[in-house]
Amino acid sequence: MLYYVLKYALLGPLLRLLFRPRIEGLEHIPDEGPAIVAGNHLSFSDHFLMPVMLKRRITFLAKQEYFTGPGIKGRLTAAFFRAVGQIPVDRSGKEAGQAAIREGLGVLRKNELLGIYPEGTRSHDGKLYKGKVGVAVMALKAQVPVIPCAMVGTFEIQPPGQVMPKIRRVTIRFGEPLDFSRYTGMENEKAVLRAATDELMYKILELSGQEYVDRYAADVKAEEAGKFPRILG
Template sequence: MIYWLLRHWIVGPFMTRVFRPWVVGLDNLPEHGGAIIAGNHLSVIDSFLMPLVLDRRVYFLAKSDYFSGTGIKGRLVRWFFLAVGQLPMDRSGGEKSSQSLDAALQKLQEGQLIGIYPEGTRSPDGKLYRGRTGVARMVLDARVPVVPCVMVDTEKIMPIGRRLPRVGRIGMIFGEPIDFSRYYNLEGDRFVLRSITDEIMVTLNRISDQEYVDVYASSVKARVEAERKALAARR
């Protein structure tokens, strides 16, 4: 109820007028049944803009930090993210990350749409980075198709570090669904997991104009942060 109120009467109409999204390939989304929407990730606002053009509800995996704030502000942020369909994703690895993926898997088994960013974090510079294999595990466990989605220019209206978005037009391109049924029952093969992930990233790269870099975005961010700290220490 809260989701539909925000989507259709409060946040949705406002954001649609402000950002005037253009869309290509919307008919590639299935009308029924579970599916994974795998996208590039340019801005924190991606997860709020993409659902505006869909008739179906989509759940996103969002970093768990958004759900762990304290005080009134922390509770409001947590309520808002849950209300608009965000699921907490623990990125620390191990059992906690596995539990986060299980929550998304349950939604897929219920016939829902799950949005996921295979890069694992926002691109630090607008380039497309190597995907993580968590998306492949979900594909094989849930046995659902993958719909590639490319967000366009969202990093221009809300780059990393900016608290409020600028006014500007953004776009979305939905590619044809990818069927990975040929890999079913091979969940334990790490080469299969990498192959599925790489195929998704190649598809995203093909339908976008982003430069592809075969390293993890998190590694690039860590290196940049280390260089920043080293520079600060020398001053």
């Protein structure tokens, strides 16, 4: 209930007024049935701006840290994400990827929209990074279409570390659904998963116009933070 109150009575109208989002390709979102909406992730604002533009409810796999933050801010953030039905995912350890896939498949089995960020984390510099294959695994196992999505301008209004967003217009683009049914039954083939994921990331790149980096964002972040030396070659 709170999801729809926020979307239609409180948060939704406010975001539309402040950011006046341009929406392109909304007709690519199916009116019913399960589907995955997979997009770039540039800003904390992405969690709010895209869902309020959709007629249908969308459930995102959200990092567990949003549910475990300290202090008043942490409790408010956790309460908000729980209230709107978002699912916490532990991104640490060997089972993290499998846990996310199980949760995502559960959403799709309910014939709902699943939102996911294939990069696995927010871009720290506005570039588009290599996608993780979990989205391809879910698409093949559930046999559902994947709609690529590009958030344009959200990095400029609220880059990582900035608490309050700047008031500027943003654009949200949805591409034509990707059909990976030709790979049905091959969800355990690494080459197939990589090919499907790269196809998706290329479509997001076309929609967003970002610079692409063929490395995982988490690895680049760790390297730049000095957690391990850069390997040349």
